[in-house]
Amino acid sequence: MDFFSQKANSSSEKKSESNKEKECRKRVQKYDEAFLEFGFTSVMVDNEEKAKCVLCHAILSVESMKPNKLKRHLETQHKEHVGKPKSFFQRRKDELACQTLQFRKALTVSKQAQRASFVVSYCIAQCKRLHTFGEMLLLPVAIDMVRIICGETEANKMKDIPLSNNTVKQRIDAIDADQENTLEHLQKTEAFALQVDVSTEGRDAHFLAYVHIWKNDIVENILFCLPLPSHEMAQGMFEVLQSYMQEKNISWDRLVGFCTDGAPSVAGYKTGLRTLVKKVAASAVWTYMIHKKQRASGDMSSELSDVLQHVVSIINLYATDWKKTEFVDFLCDEQKMCLLAYLTDIFKKLNKQNASLQGRNTHILPLIDRISGFMKKIEFWRNNLIKRKYETFPQLCNFLTKNENIQPPLQVMIDHLCQLEKQFGAYFPDLDVSKYDWM
Secondary structure (H helix, E strand, C coil): CHHHHHHHHHHHHHHHHHHHHHHHHHCCCCCCHHHHHHCEEEEEECCEEEEEECCCCCECCHHHCCHHHHHHHHHHHCHHHCCCCHHHHHHHHHHHHHHHHHHHHHHHHHHHHHHHHHHHHHHHHHCCCCCCHHHHHHHHHHHHHHHHHCCHHHHHHHCCCCCCHHHHHHHHHHHHHHHHHHHHHHHHCCCEEEEEEEEEECCEEEEEEEEEEECCCEEEEEEEEEECCCCCCHHHHHHHHHHHHHHCCCCHHHEEEEEECCCHHHHCCCCCHHHHHHHHCCCCEEEECCCHHHHHHCCCCHHHHHHHHHHHHHHHHHHHCCCCHHHHHHHHCHHHHHHHHHHHHHHHHHHHHHHHCCCCCCCHHHHHHHHHHHHHHHHHHHHHHHCCCCCCCHHHHHHHHHCCCCCCCHHHHHHHHHHHHHHHHHHCCCCCCHHHCCC
């Protein structure tokens, strides 16, 4: 038995040795700078390094990354260049790199031109113009404008934008197909979320809806933009939404999220659109769109509101006549300038908070943390003002440092922060994340 076991072991050792030899044979030599003497550089193809001839641009196999095979290629395919110095092949290599770069730039311009073609075609469709409108008017005018502003070189790039009659039709058809594709996914998806808003222009009002669905990633797309019978009336908005859902065979049961602004006609507890949607989609979670300007200026004290109104009116006056006395009077009022510095800091903080709540690859848990964290910051800022610590308000701190004799209207600022905290509490009454522990 020992004899057979030893024999088996020896045979297995031989097999392992032979396997190692095969692996060694399979190992391919990596590119060496010395290979340039044979007229070869290296390129990556399918994550593999291969040799590329700088003369004929031929790409050899991985196994050919050997000096003798590269030399053979030079001697058989490019006899006239045998014996040339390395500097000759270096120049050809640089020329090849330059050609590759120019080709990539050409492709980039082409992609930009294609994108511009889609954008213009979409605008033509929105304005209900003829398909020839782009080629006959828009493109020539755009070329002339760019030539005047940017120069002849940039104007020539505009000529690459395809806007012929047939091209515009194809672009519009492609956009329509993409919209139908989104609708098809919406009809099949297990869950989706909606965000609605009203756009008013003159006497006309339009009801817009954006949809979020899962398609290997969160996909956001406009669902519809339909005329609204009555301006921002909850019942009118719900009827438009309900009619669209029924026409496209979209079930309310799969609606998991519904986002609106804070207008009473939308967010009202009794007759708002929010309440009407909750009746047909009880499981949908309703959220607000935070309008930072409304949050900062809503329910302001008369002092802060007066400062804000002065700023708006001064900007309008300055645009026409900067010598107006209102501008000088405002700048000389130290109390108002102090409040203006405070408002500047508050708007900046709200801008930063608003940006942190946007973007992809996030979910409700970190967003709740950011909102609750911001509410704690408001309390922290208020306590700092009570203690006369202004470091958390850079513009205000800078102004008071330069004007040490000024007594800032602290109570106005403290009251505003209290009101701001109450507004966030009313907007987000439920910030308990324990119910999401199952996630």
